[in-house]
């Protein structure tokens with residue numbers, strides 16, 4: 001028997017990065033609770049935080065490299081696995097060309113600092129055009145808006161909820177998601193405080209969500225129509241002479257003339273299309289402009305849809321025109337301890353520097369949209385993907401028309417996955433290289449400390465010692481790079497471990513360099529403060545940090561002005577030919593006890609009422625003679641799936657909702673608990689050719705479908 005040890009560390013499952021207090025004995029977890037002394041999360045956690053124990057102890061979690069021989073998996077030595085993978089990559093790229101190897105980086109890469117520090121150089125070494133990530137299934141349009149407006153994709157203004165009095169939230173559900181591109185642990189308490197000081201939250205969403213239910217007001221909106229709503233808000237601001245640009249006044253060279261762009265989009269003109277009354281739209285504009293401290297914010301609801309880019313750009317424009325950008329209680333760029341974005345900082349982004357081979361979709365920041373992965377594998381010709389590497393992702397369940405990708409993965413020359421589960425995607429791999437689990441390695445949240453609603457910093461030490469010769473993600477990348485470099489005769493120096501890189505980043509970062517700050521930060525100082533260190537509230541600074549060439553904000557970049565033509569055309573069509581929408585519009589849904597595709601193997605998270613069903617308004621069911629709880633077929637342009645339908649008054653008429661990440665009952669999946677769950681993958685019916693035409697970002701929301709009783 002050894003003593004009980006107490007560890008403090010952040011949960012890395014979602015963007016809220018809640019502080020945890022974990023007790024262990026003999027290298028085993030005995031309890032996980034919220035860390036009350038974490039300056040950001042203040043003790044808040046959700047059920048997933050406690051379930052980290054289930055991932056740690058999961059007997060399905062791989063601990064050794066696995067090689068697939070037919071339907072069977074065989075454990076192999078690391079050396080054998082690394083050699084096989086490096087040989088395949090080098091052979092394939094020399095036989096065809098560099099683009100013949102594709103790579104997909106899933107969402108958890110951003111939640112694991114070793115994957116960020118070492119994965120990027122690995123991808124650079126592959127030097128393939130066919131680089132993809134979950135970014136283009138998610139927030140690409142937001143990064144793109146910040147790139148065009150502020151000159152850097154990561155100069156992202158964050159809602160200062162703790163000081164705001166009017167909050168217009170469009171297509172986000174933080175009561176469930178716990179915030180996104182906005183690290184906001186304990187959202188419920190922060191919202192209560194806002195309402196307690198007389199402030200208001202207004203939610204715009206096609207479903208009366210968990211967040212809508214605690215808001216002051218909720219408006220249903222037709223999926224995919226937010227860009228009309230946002231343009232009408234801008235129209236109203238000009239119409240009612242309510243523009244208040246404040247300290248940004250001299251940074252907006254082309255404010256004059258902007259009114260002409262939005263002339264067509266009066267609240268009356270868009271009311272029918274959006275489903276929101278003109279008067280309510282005017283009220284939103286007035287509140288945003290007249291409330292001293294107000295915020296307009298939107299997330300996946302406005303991003304993964306056909307006007308993702310325009311909507312994200314319009315939200316920034318609204319905050320600018322209402323005097324809500326870069327002010328306390330509005331939206332503010334953060335001061336992180338590592339990676340403060342300022343002029344000259346690398347990684348700005350870059351749009352349409354190359355195009356995909358088959359559908360000519362544009363790149364953003366060196367990556368092509370993930371929606372083209374399957375067609376790039378299936379279409380013969382120079383540049384076809386022949387070999388594929390998936391890292392911490394499950395695109396068969398998470399990308400549009402996953403069924404097509406599922407089939408495409410079957411026909412590759414080789415596939416490798418860096419992942420610790422045999423899931424719907426990695427089951428196609430020839431070799432799986434499993435990294436250590438979260439609790440088995442240290443962590444510094446490079447990404448989400450940059451997007452937090454308050455500036456804080458913390459370092460997370462490893463909690464559980466990994467068994468045997470386990471490798472961290474960064475070690476896997478280092479080893480693969482070393483072997484590829486040797487085989488292709490390139491010079492290569494293994495990169496130092498990520499904690500040393502963070503130490504350097506902290507010592508040379510904002511707080512260590514600026515006089516009057518809290519003094520030098522270092523890895524040692526963070527280790528001595530295991531709950532984290534508070535660095536203060538968000539504060540205005542954008543004007544000094546604009547990364548645009550002229551240091552100004554161009555409100556009307558050409559690419560958006562052109563795309564506005566597409567929106568205007570749809571508006572004009574709807575006025576000329578008003579049509580009754582005959583089809584249903586499919587949207588997604590998240591649940592507090594789930595996280596994308598990968599927490600369904602935890603018994604404690606899947607128990608209770610099933611959560612994979614289709615939600616539909618009872619009147620829409622009645623019109624189709626559908627019975628609550630019966631089996632239905634959802635048919636889209638590309639495919640059909642069968643599932644159970646549940647009546648829900650919380651749905652907007654004409655809209656149905658099915659969550660993503662389900663559909664684990666497939667041959668070869670080695671997830672004992674998950675594969676007992678029913679439910680289908682919504683992405684078997686979403687469409688890889690339905691995307692935002694400007695950015696190429698996937699459009700999962702607003703997919704036209706029809707729903708009929710199964711067997712008819």
Ligand SMILES: Nc1nc2c(c(=O)[nH]1)N[C@H]1C(S)=C(S)[C@@H](COP(=O)(O)OP(=O)(O)OC[C@H]3O[C@@H](n4cnc5c(=O)[nH]c(N)nc54)[C@H](O)[C@@H]3O)O[C@H]1N2
Nearest residue numbers: 106107108138392393394395398418588596597598660700
């Ligand atoms: N229809 C529809 N589709 C959607 C969405 C939607 O709203 N609707 N949302 C989209 C969004 S926002 C996102 S972000 C994507 C997510 O899509 P993906 O990123 O493709 O999928 P995840 O389910 O996050 O992938 C989890 C995988 O990462 C592995 N993993 C976890 N931690 C680690 C680690 O530390 N190292 C390694 N190597 N592997 C790890 C897990 O074992 C699991 O196999 O889905 C998108 N798809």
Ligand SMILES: Nc1nc2c(c(=O)[nH]1)N[C@H]1C(S)=C(S)[C@@H](COP(=O)(O)OP(=O)(O)OC[C@H]3O[C@@H](n4cnc5c(=O)[nH]c(N)nc54)[C@H](O)[C@@H]3O)O[C@H]1N2
Nearest residue numbers: 171173177180223224299300301590591592594595596701
């Ligand atoms: N519990 C849990 N937390 C998570 C995740 C999870 O899977 N589970 N995933 C994480 C990830 S990867 C992300 S990106 C974030 C996402 O964070 P959020 O975006 O806050 O979460 P969602 O639940 O996807 O909220 C999107 C909302 O948009 C609505 N919506 C759909 N279509 C439209 C539309 O056309 N217009 C408008 N206005 N609204 C629309 C949906 O009904 C939904 O309520 O959550 C993160 N946190």
Ligand code: SF4
Nearest residue numbers: 011014017018046049
């Ligand atoms: S909200 Fe839950 S999953 Fe997200 S960081 Fe906190 S404990 Fe982890």
Ligand SMILES: [Mo]
Nearest residue numbers: 107134138139
């Ligand atoms: Mo996401």
